[in-house]
Amino acid sequence: MAFRSKLKIRFGDIDRAGIVYYPRFMHYFHVALEEFFAGQLGIEYHTVVDTHRIGLPTVHLECDFSRPFSYGDNIEVEVRILNMGRTSITFGYRVFREGEDDPRIVGRNVTVCLDMDSFKKMDFPDWFRQLLEEQLRDT
Amino acid sequence: MAFRSKLKIRFGDIDRAGIVYYPRFMHYFHVALEEFFAGQLGIEYHTVVDTHRIGLPTVHLECDFSRPFSYGDNIEVEVRILNMGRTSITFGYRVFREGEDDPRIVGRNVTVCLDMDSFKKMDFPDWFRQLLEEQLRDT
Amino acid sequence: MAFRSKLKIRFGDIDRAGIVYYPRFMHYFHVALEEFFAGQLGIEYHTVVDTHRIGLPTVHLECDFSRPFSYGDNIEVEVRILNMGRTSITFGYRVFREGEDDPRIVGRNVTVCLDMDSFKKMDFPDWFRQLLEEQLRDT
Amino acid sequence: MAFRSKLKIRFGDIDRAGIVYYPRFMHYFHVALEEFFAGQLGIEYHTVVDTHRIGLPTVHLECDFSRPFSYGDNIEVEVRILNMGRTSITFGYRVFREGEDDPRIVGRNVTVCLDMDSFKKMDFPDWFRQLLEEQLRDT
Numbered sequence: 001m002a003f004r005s006k007l008k009i010r011f012g013d014i015d016r017a018g019i020v021y022y023p024r025f026m027h028y029f030h031v032a033l034e035e036f037f038a039g040q041l042g043i044e045y046h047t048v049v050d051t052h053r054i055g056l057p058t059v060h061l062e063c064d065f066s067r068p069f070s071y072g073d074n075i076e077v078e079v080r081i082l083n084m085g086r087t088s089i090t091f092g093y094r095v096f097r098e099g100e101d102d103p104r105i106v107g108r109n110v111t112v113c114l115d116m117d118s119f120k121k122m123d124f125p126d127w128f129r130q131l132l133e134e135q136l137r138d139t
Numbered sequence: 140m141a142f143r144s145k146l147k148i149r150f151g152d153i154d155r156a157g158i159v160y161y162p163r164f165m166h167y168f169h170v171a172l173e174e175f176f177a178g179q180l181g182i183e184y185h186t187v188v189d190t191h192r193i194g195l196p197t198v199h200l201e202c203d204f205s206r207p208f209s210y211g212d213n214i215e216v217e218v219r220i221l222n223m224g225r226t227s228i229t230f231g232y233r234v235f236r237e238g239e240d241d242p243r244i245v246g247r248n249v250t251v252c253l254d255m256d257s258f259k260k261m262d263f264p265d266w267f268r269q270l271l272e273e274q275l276r277d278t
Numbered sequence: 279m280a281f282r283s284k285l286k287i288r289f290g291d292i293d294r295a296g297i298v299y300y301p302r303f304m305h306y307f308h309v310a311l312e313e314f315f316a317g318q319l320g321i322e323y324h325t326v327v328d329t330h331r332i333g334l335p336t337v338h339l340e341c342d343f344s345r346p347f348s349y350g351d352n353i354e355v356e357v358r359i360l361n362m363g364r365t366s367i368t369f370g371y372r373v374f375r376e377g378e379d380d381p382r383i384v385g386r387n388v389t390v391c392l393d394m395d396s397f398k399k400m401d402f403p404d405w406f407r408q409l410l411e412e413q414l415r416d417t
Numbered sequence: 418m419a420f421r422s423k424l425k426i427r428f429g430d431i432d433r434a435g436i437v438y439y440p441r442f443m444h445y446f447h448v449a450l451e452e453f454f455a456g457q458l459g460i461e462y463h464t465v466v467d468t469h470r471i472g473l474p475t476v477h478l479e480c481d482f483s484r485p486f487s488y489g490d491n492i493e494v495e496v497r498i499l500n501m502g503r504t505s506i507t508f509g510y511r512v513f514r515e516g517e518d519d520p521r522i523v524g525r526n527v528t529v530c531l532d533m534d535s536f537k538k539m540d541f542p543d544w545f546r547q548l549l550e551e552q553l554r555d556t
Binding site for chain 4: 297301302307333336337339341385
């Protein structure tokens with residue numbers, strides 16, 4: 001079973017139309033990704049960024065939204081690794097309302113492995129690649 | 140020439156990697172869309188939502204990011220109408236660093252015409268369709 | 279012991295100075311308040327707002343920040359009820375870095391009881407007052 | 418006349434109660450402060466932070482809110498320097514709805530002069546003190 005991060009829709013996440021402001025879902029994706037690192041990869045995302053000086057900026061994003069979320073909804077954001085290249089990795093996200101079987105949002109983003117000091121793209125270091133590839137097999 | 144909204148990267152828009160947190164760009168898209176309504180369509184977005192009770196929730200989003208933005212960058216977000224159906228409309232966005240010819244971000248979102256009272260999809264009312272189609276021709 | 283909500287500093291909460299953007303703490307206060315309602319008062323905040331049609335807009339806020347927070351910090355936001363009037367209630371917040379005894383942030387906000395339909399101030403309904411006063415005694 | 422920054426309430430700034438989510442005002446304060454630096458002090462805030470390596474973290478904040486703001490409101494955020502010490506400076510903010518004489522929000526924050534490299538408090542450098550003191554006299 002794929003990793004899921006449980007989140008709550010917050011009072012301030014709602015927009016003038018009374019549903020979750022859609023840019024908030026990209027924030028939820030990132031929060032869930034941080035939880036995926038801590039809970040599934042066994043390394044905190046801040047350790048990757050601050051200690052190993054590796055960044056994962058998004059170069060492509062796509063997302064389908066089939067039903068909106070309201071204040072009071074509890075959500076689960078599933079995170080998977082969909083694909084991995086030498087210098088890039090694709091994460092997949094599915095957002096469920098708690099208790100529902102079908103996701104209301106399905107998205108993915110492609111990120112590249114960035115040397116945070118030179119701000120240049122680089123190959124994933126071996127230790128990091130191994131960690132990530134293990135998830136690729138499992139999910 | 141397509142409509143452009145001038146925005147500034149703000150101190151709080153930067154993330155731990157020292158560049159703009161990518162979900163902020165979806166917020167910038169929305170801010171630019173609101174400016175597009177006011178400046179190009181001649182109707183405030185809040186009038187559409189609050190007076191005409193029409194919402195435009197996003198059902199599909201895609202975006203490519205070729206270069207990051209830093210604090211201090213002035214940006215221009217171009218907004219176009221790319222396509223229009225009976226109940227949906229696609230907006231295109233291109234984000235330029237001021238003074239540059241090539242966009243650093245190119246995105247689009249498909250939104251549907253929603254009756255804000257029933258929260259059901261509906262055909263665009265004629266007055267609104269005419270307003271939007273005029274831009275479709277022009278851009 | 280007063281109620282505490284455990285939160286994590288997120289990648290996107292950091293500003294250009296490399297510490298948490300201070301307006302985010304007001305968001306954390308609100309998130310912790312929502313958790314306080316669910317976990318301590320036994321009623322979800324969204325039920326108060328959406329079902330009982332009671333709002334609690336902030337009319338006064340004050341806050342002291344003694345040390346900043348960084349990405350990777352786990353925090354605990356303590357919420358107490360400090361004072362209660364006929365139409366207003368004061369919440370107190372203290373933000374701790376996990377494992378530390380002294381709070382890095384101490385704040386409070388005064389909110390008023392608002393009829394969400396008329397948008398007018400009103401006396402707290404009895405059921406709500408009783409719920410809140412019980413916490414006032416306990417904390 | 419004191420410096421004012423013109424801002425628009427945005428679709429995503431609204432909370433579940435249908436008014437501006439109060440933490441957003443602290444963000445508006447910061448945006449207006451950035452505009453104050455560029456427009457009044459003649460130096461971009463990012464130049465202060467990134468080139469001169471000076472930060473101004475908030476150590477105290479207080480704010481009174483007398484009336485809420487809605488989507489569609491245009492606002493003006495007035496920024497003044499209220500007080501200046503050797504290592505700290507107090508900014509005052511008043512938020513007006515366009516066309517109104519009385520502010521709906523009045524706030525202030527005390528910030529300290531921080532060496533961004535050592536992350537230690539320091540005296541304001543002379544050039545910066547002169548720039549700021551000039552505003553203190555004028556406003």
